[in-house]
Amino acid sequence: MTTGYPAMTEAFPPAFMALMAQLLGSEAGAFFDALHQPPVRALRLRDAVRFFPKEDLLSPVPWSQDAWYVQPASALGTNPLHQAGAYYLQDASAMIPAAALAPQDSTRVLDLCAAPGGKSVQLARMVPHGLLLANEINPSRAQVLSANVERMGLTNCMVTCMPPDKLAARLPQAFDYVLVDAPCSGEGMFRKNPTAHSMWSPEHVAGCARRQMDILRSAATLTAPGGRMAYSTCTFNTTENEGVVDAFLQEHPGWTPVPFALPGLPAAPDGRLKLWPHRIAGEGQFVALLQKPEDVRPTYAPPFVPRADQAALRDAHTLMKEIIAQGLRPDALLGTTAVVLPPACLPVDGLVLLRLGLHAVRQVGRSLRPDHALALSATPTIQVPVNEAEARAFLRGETLPVPLSLRGWTAPSLSGFALGWGKAVDGVLKNHVPKGLRVATQPVE
Structure with missing residues (x-):
């Protein structure tokens, strides 16, 4: 087959190539060339750039706060600071849907198709006094999300x-803002995942569009009157993007597009934006921003009233006062774990719940142990600074030497980021990093 595109190979399905040529016209060659370039890498920092190697940071991502483009060859996924939560690796294009939704603080936000969690992390940071519910239908992917x-x-x-x-x-109608980053045919993943195109077909695209409409119907029910919903995909065809949005609006009279504009990107006066990898530094994205009418009768959501063993909560609180600087108090039990509830917490009855606020203290047999999450989210009272080699050893599950005078729950820290809990006994810091987290693996971006 002669395509007329010098950089093109026989890898992509002919129907996909014909469709992109129809959509892009004279730009098709530049688009296909872009698919043969290395993927663009980016990350979002949890804290300031003070700890980050300057040689790894290239330039800020204009549309996302605390986001940077990074060197393609940087070994960031296996750095101990990654496991400590200092940053999240994410395609710069994937940061656009949350930026477009732009939830206000102290509101309730839903990420309906949330795994692996990059957009959830971004949204949660936008509403520090609000609630994010991150949902994922696939159990194994939900574990990654959690x-x-x-x-x-x-x-x-x-x-x-x-x-x-x-x-x-x-x-x-429980959420003021809803993000639907829908499962799609993944045309924007073709250069990042060289085998992704093998699943592509016109029939697969049509099947994705039907599934996306089903998800949007549920999302509409979940959105509060006057609330906003962002619909996004990492694909380029019109069937899953403009076609799905048009069909949804026709089926849901009263819903309206919301114009938006983000730094470094074209404005979206009609409430929808499609970005291509040959036009921006990213893998590409489609996003539409929609608003539910105000005149929908609101549904009453009863407040969450925690029921818990008060003696167990008091014991957990006693341990927390000893080992963290913040004056946090557990509110409820999730199984045998004492948790600090999130703001504006919703009723949990009938939910398949993996995580609820801050998991603080676990009952293990007859003893109490601080949860790994407590070290990563709070400020441990006793921290032992470590170098990178020591950090890697600790994250592999090894013990560390500590002063004989040190006793009790202690957190090794690298560049100010706690790595997890250890317990100091007789000059040895015994390792309490969960066994499932002890093998450093390349994260899913």
Whole structure:
């Protein structure tokens, strides 16, 4: 097959190539060339750039606070600071939907298709006094989501594992802002994942669009009157993007597009924006911003009233006062874990709940142990500064030498970021990093 595109190979399905040529016209060659370039890498920092190697940072991502482009060859995924939650690796394009939704603080936000969690982390940071519910239907991906929420030290989150329609039945009209980063045909992943195109077909695209409409119907139910919903995909075809949005608006009269503009990007006067990898430094994205009419009768959501063993909570609180600087107090039990509830917490009955606020203290047999999340989100009272080699050893599950005078729960820290809990006994810091987190792996971006 002769395509006329010098950089093109036979890798992509002919129907996909024809579709992109139809959409892009004279820009198609530049688009196909871009798909053969190395993926653009970026991250969002949890804290200031003070700890970060200057040679790894290239330039700020204009549309996302605390986000930077980084060197393609940087080994950031296995750096101990990554496991300590100092930063989150994420495609710069993937930061756009949350930026477009722009939730106000002290509100309730839903990330309906949230794994692996990059957008959830971004949204939670936008509402430090509000609530983020991060949901994922796939159980294994939901575990990854929960782990990333923990790693990034988020305390204002609930993590659930439920089909969107089941969640909508439990929490109708409960959220002021909803993000639907829908499962899609993944055309924007073609250069990042060289095998992604093997799953592409016109039939797959059509199937994705049907599924996306089902998810949007549930999302509409979950959105409060006057609330906003952002719909996004990492694909380029019109069937899953403009076509799905048009069909949703036709099916839901009263919903309206919301114009938006973000720094460094074209304005979206009609409330929708499609970005291509040959036009921006990123893998590409589609996002539409919609608003629910005000004149919808609101649904009453009863407040969450925690029920817990008060003696167990007092014991957990006693330990917390000894080992962290913040004056946090647990409110409830999730299984055998004492938790600090997030702001504006929703009723939990009927939810498949993986994480609820800050997991603080666990009952293990007859003893209490601080949860790993407590070290990553609070400020441990006793911290032992370590170098990178010591940090790597600790995260592998090894013990560390400490002064004989040191006793009790202690957190090794690298550049001011706690790595987890250890217990100092007789000059040895015994390792309490959860065994499932002890093998350093390349994260999913």
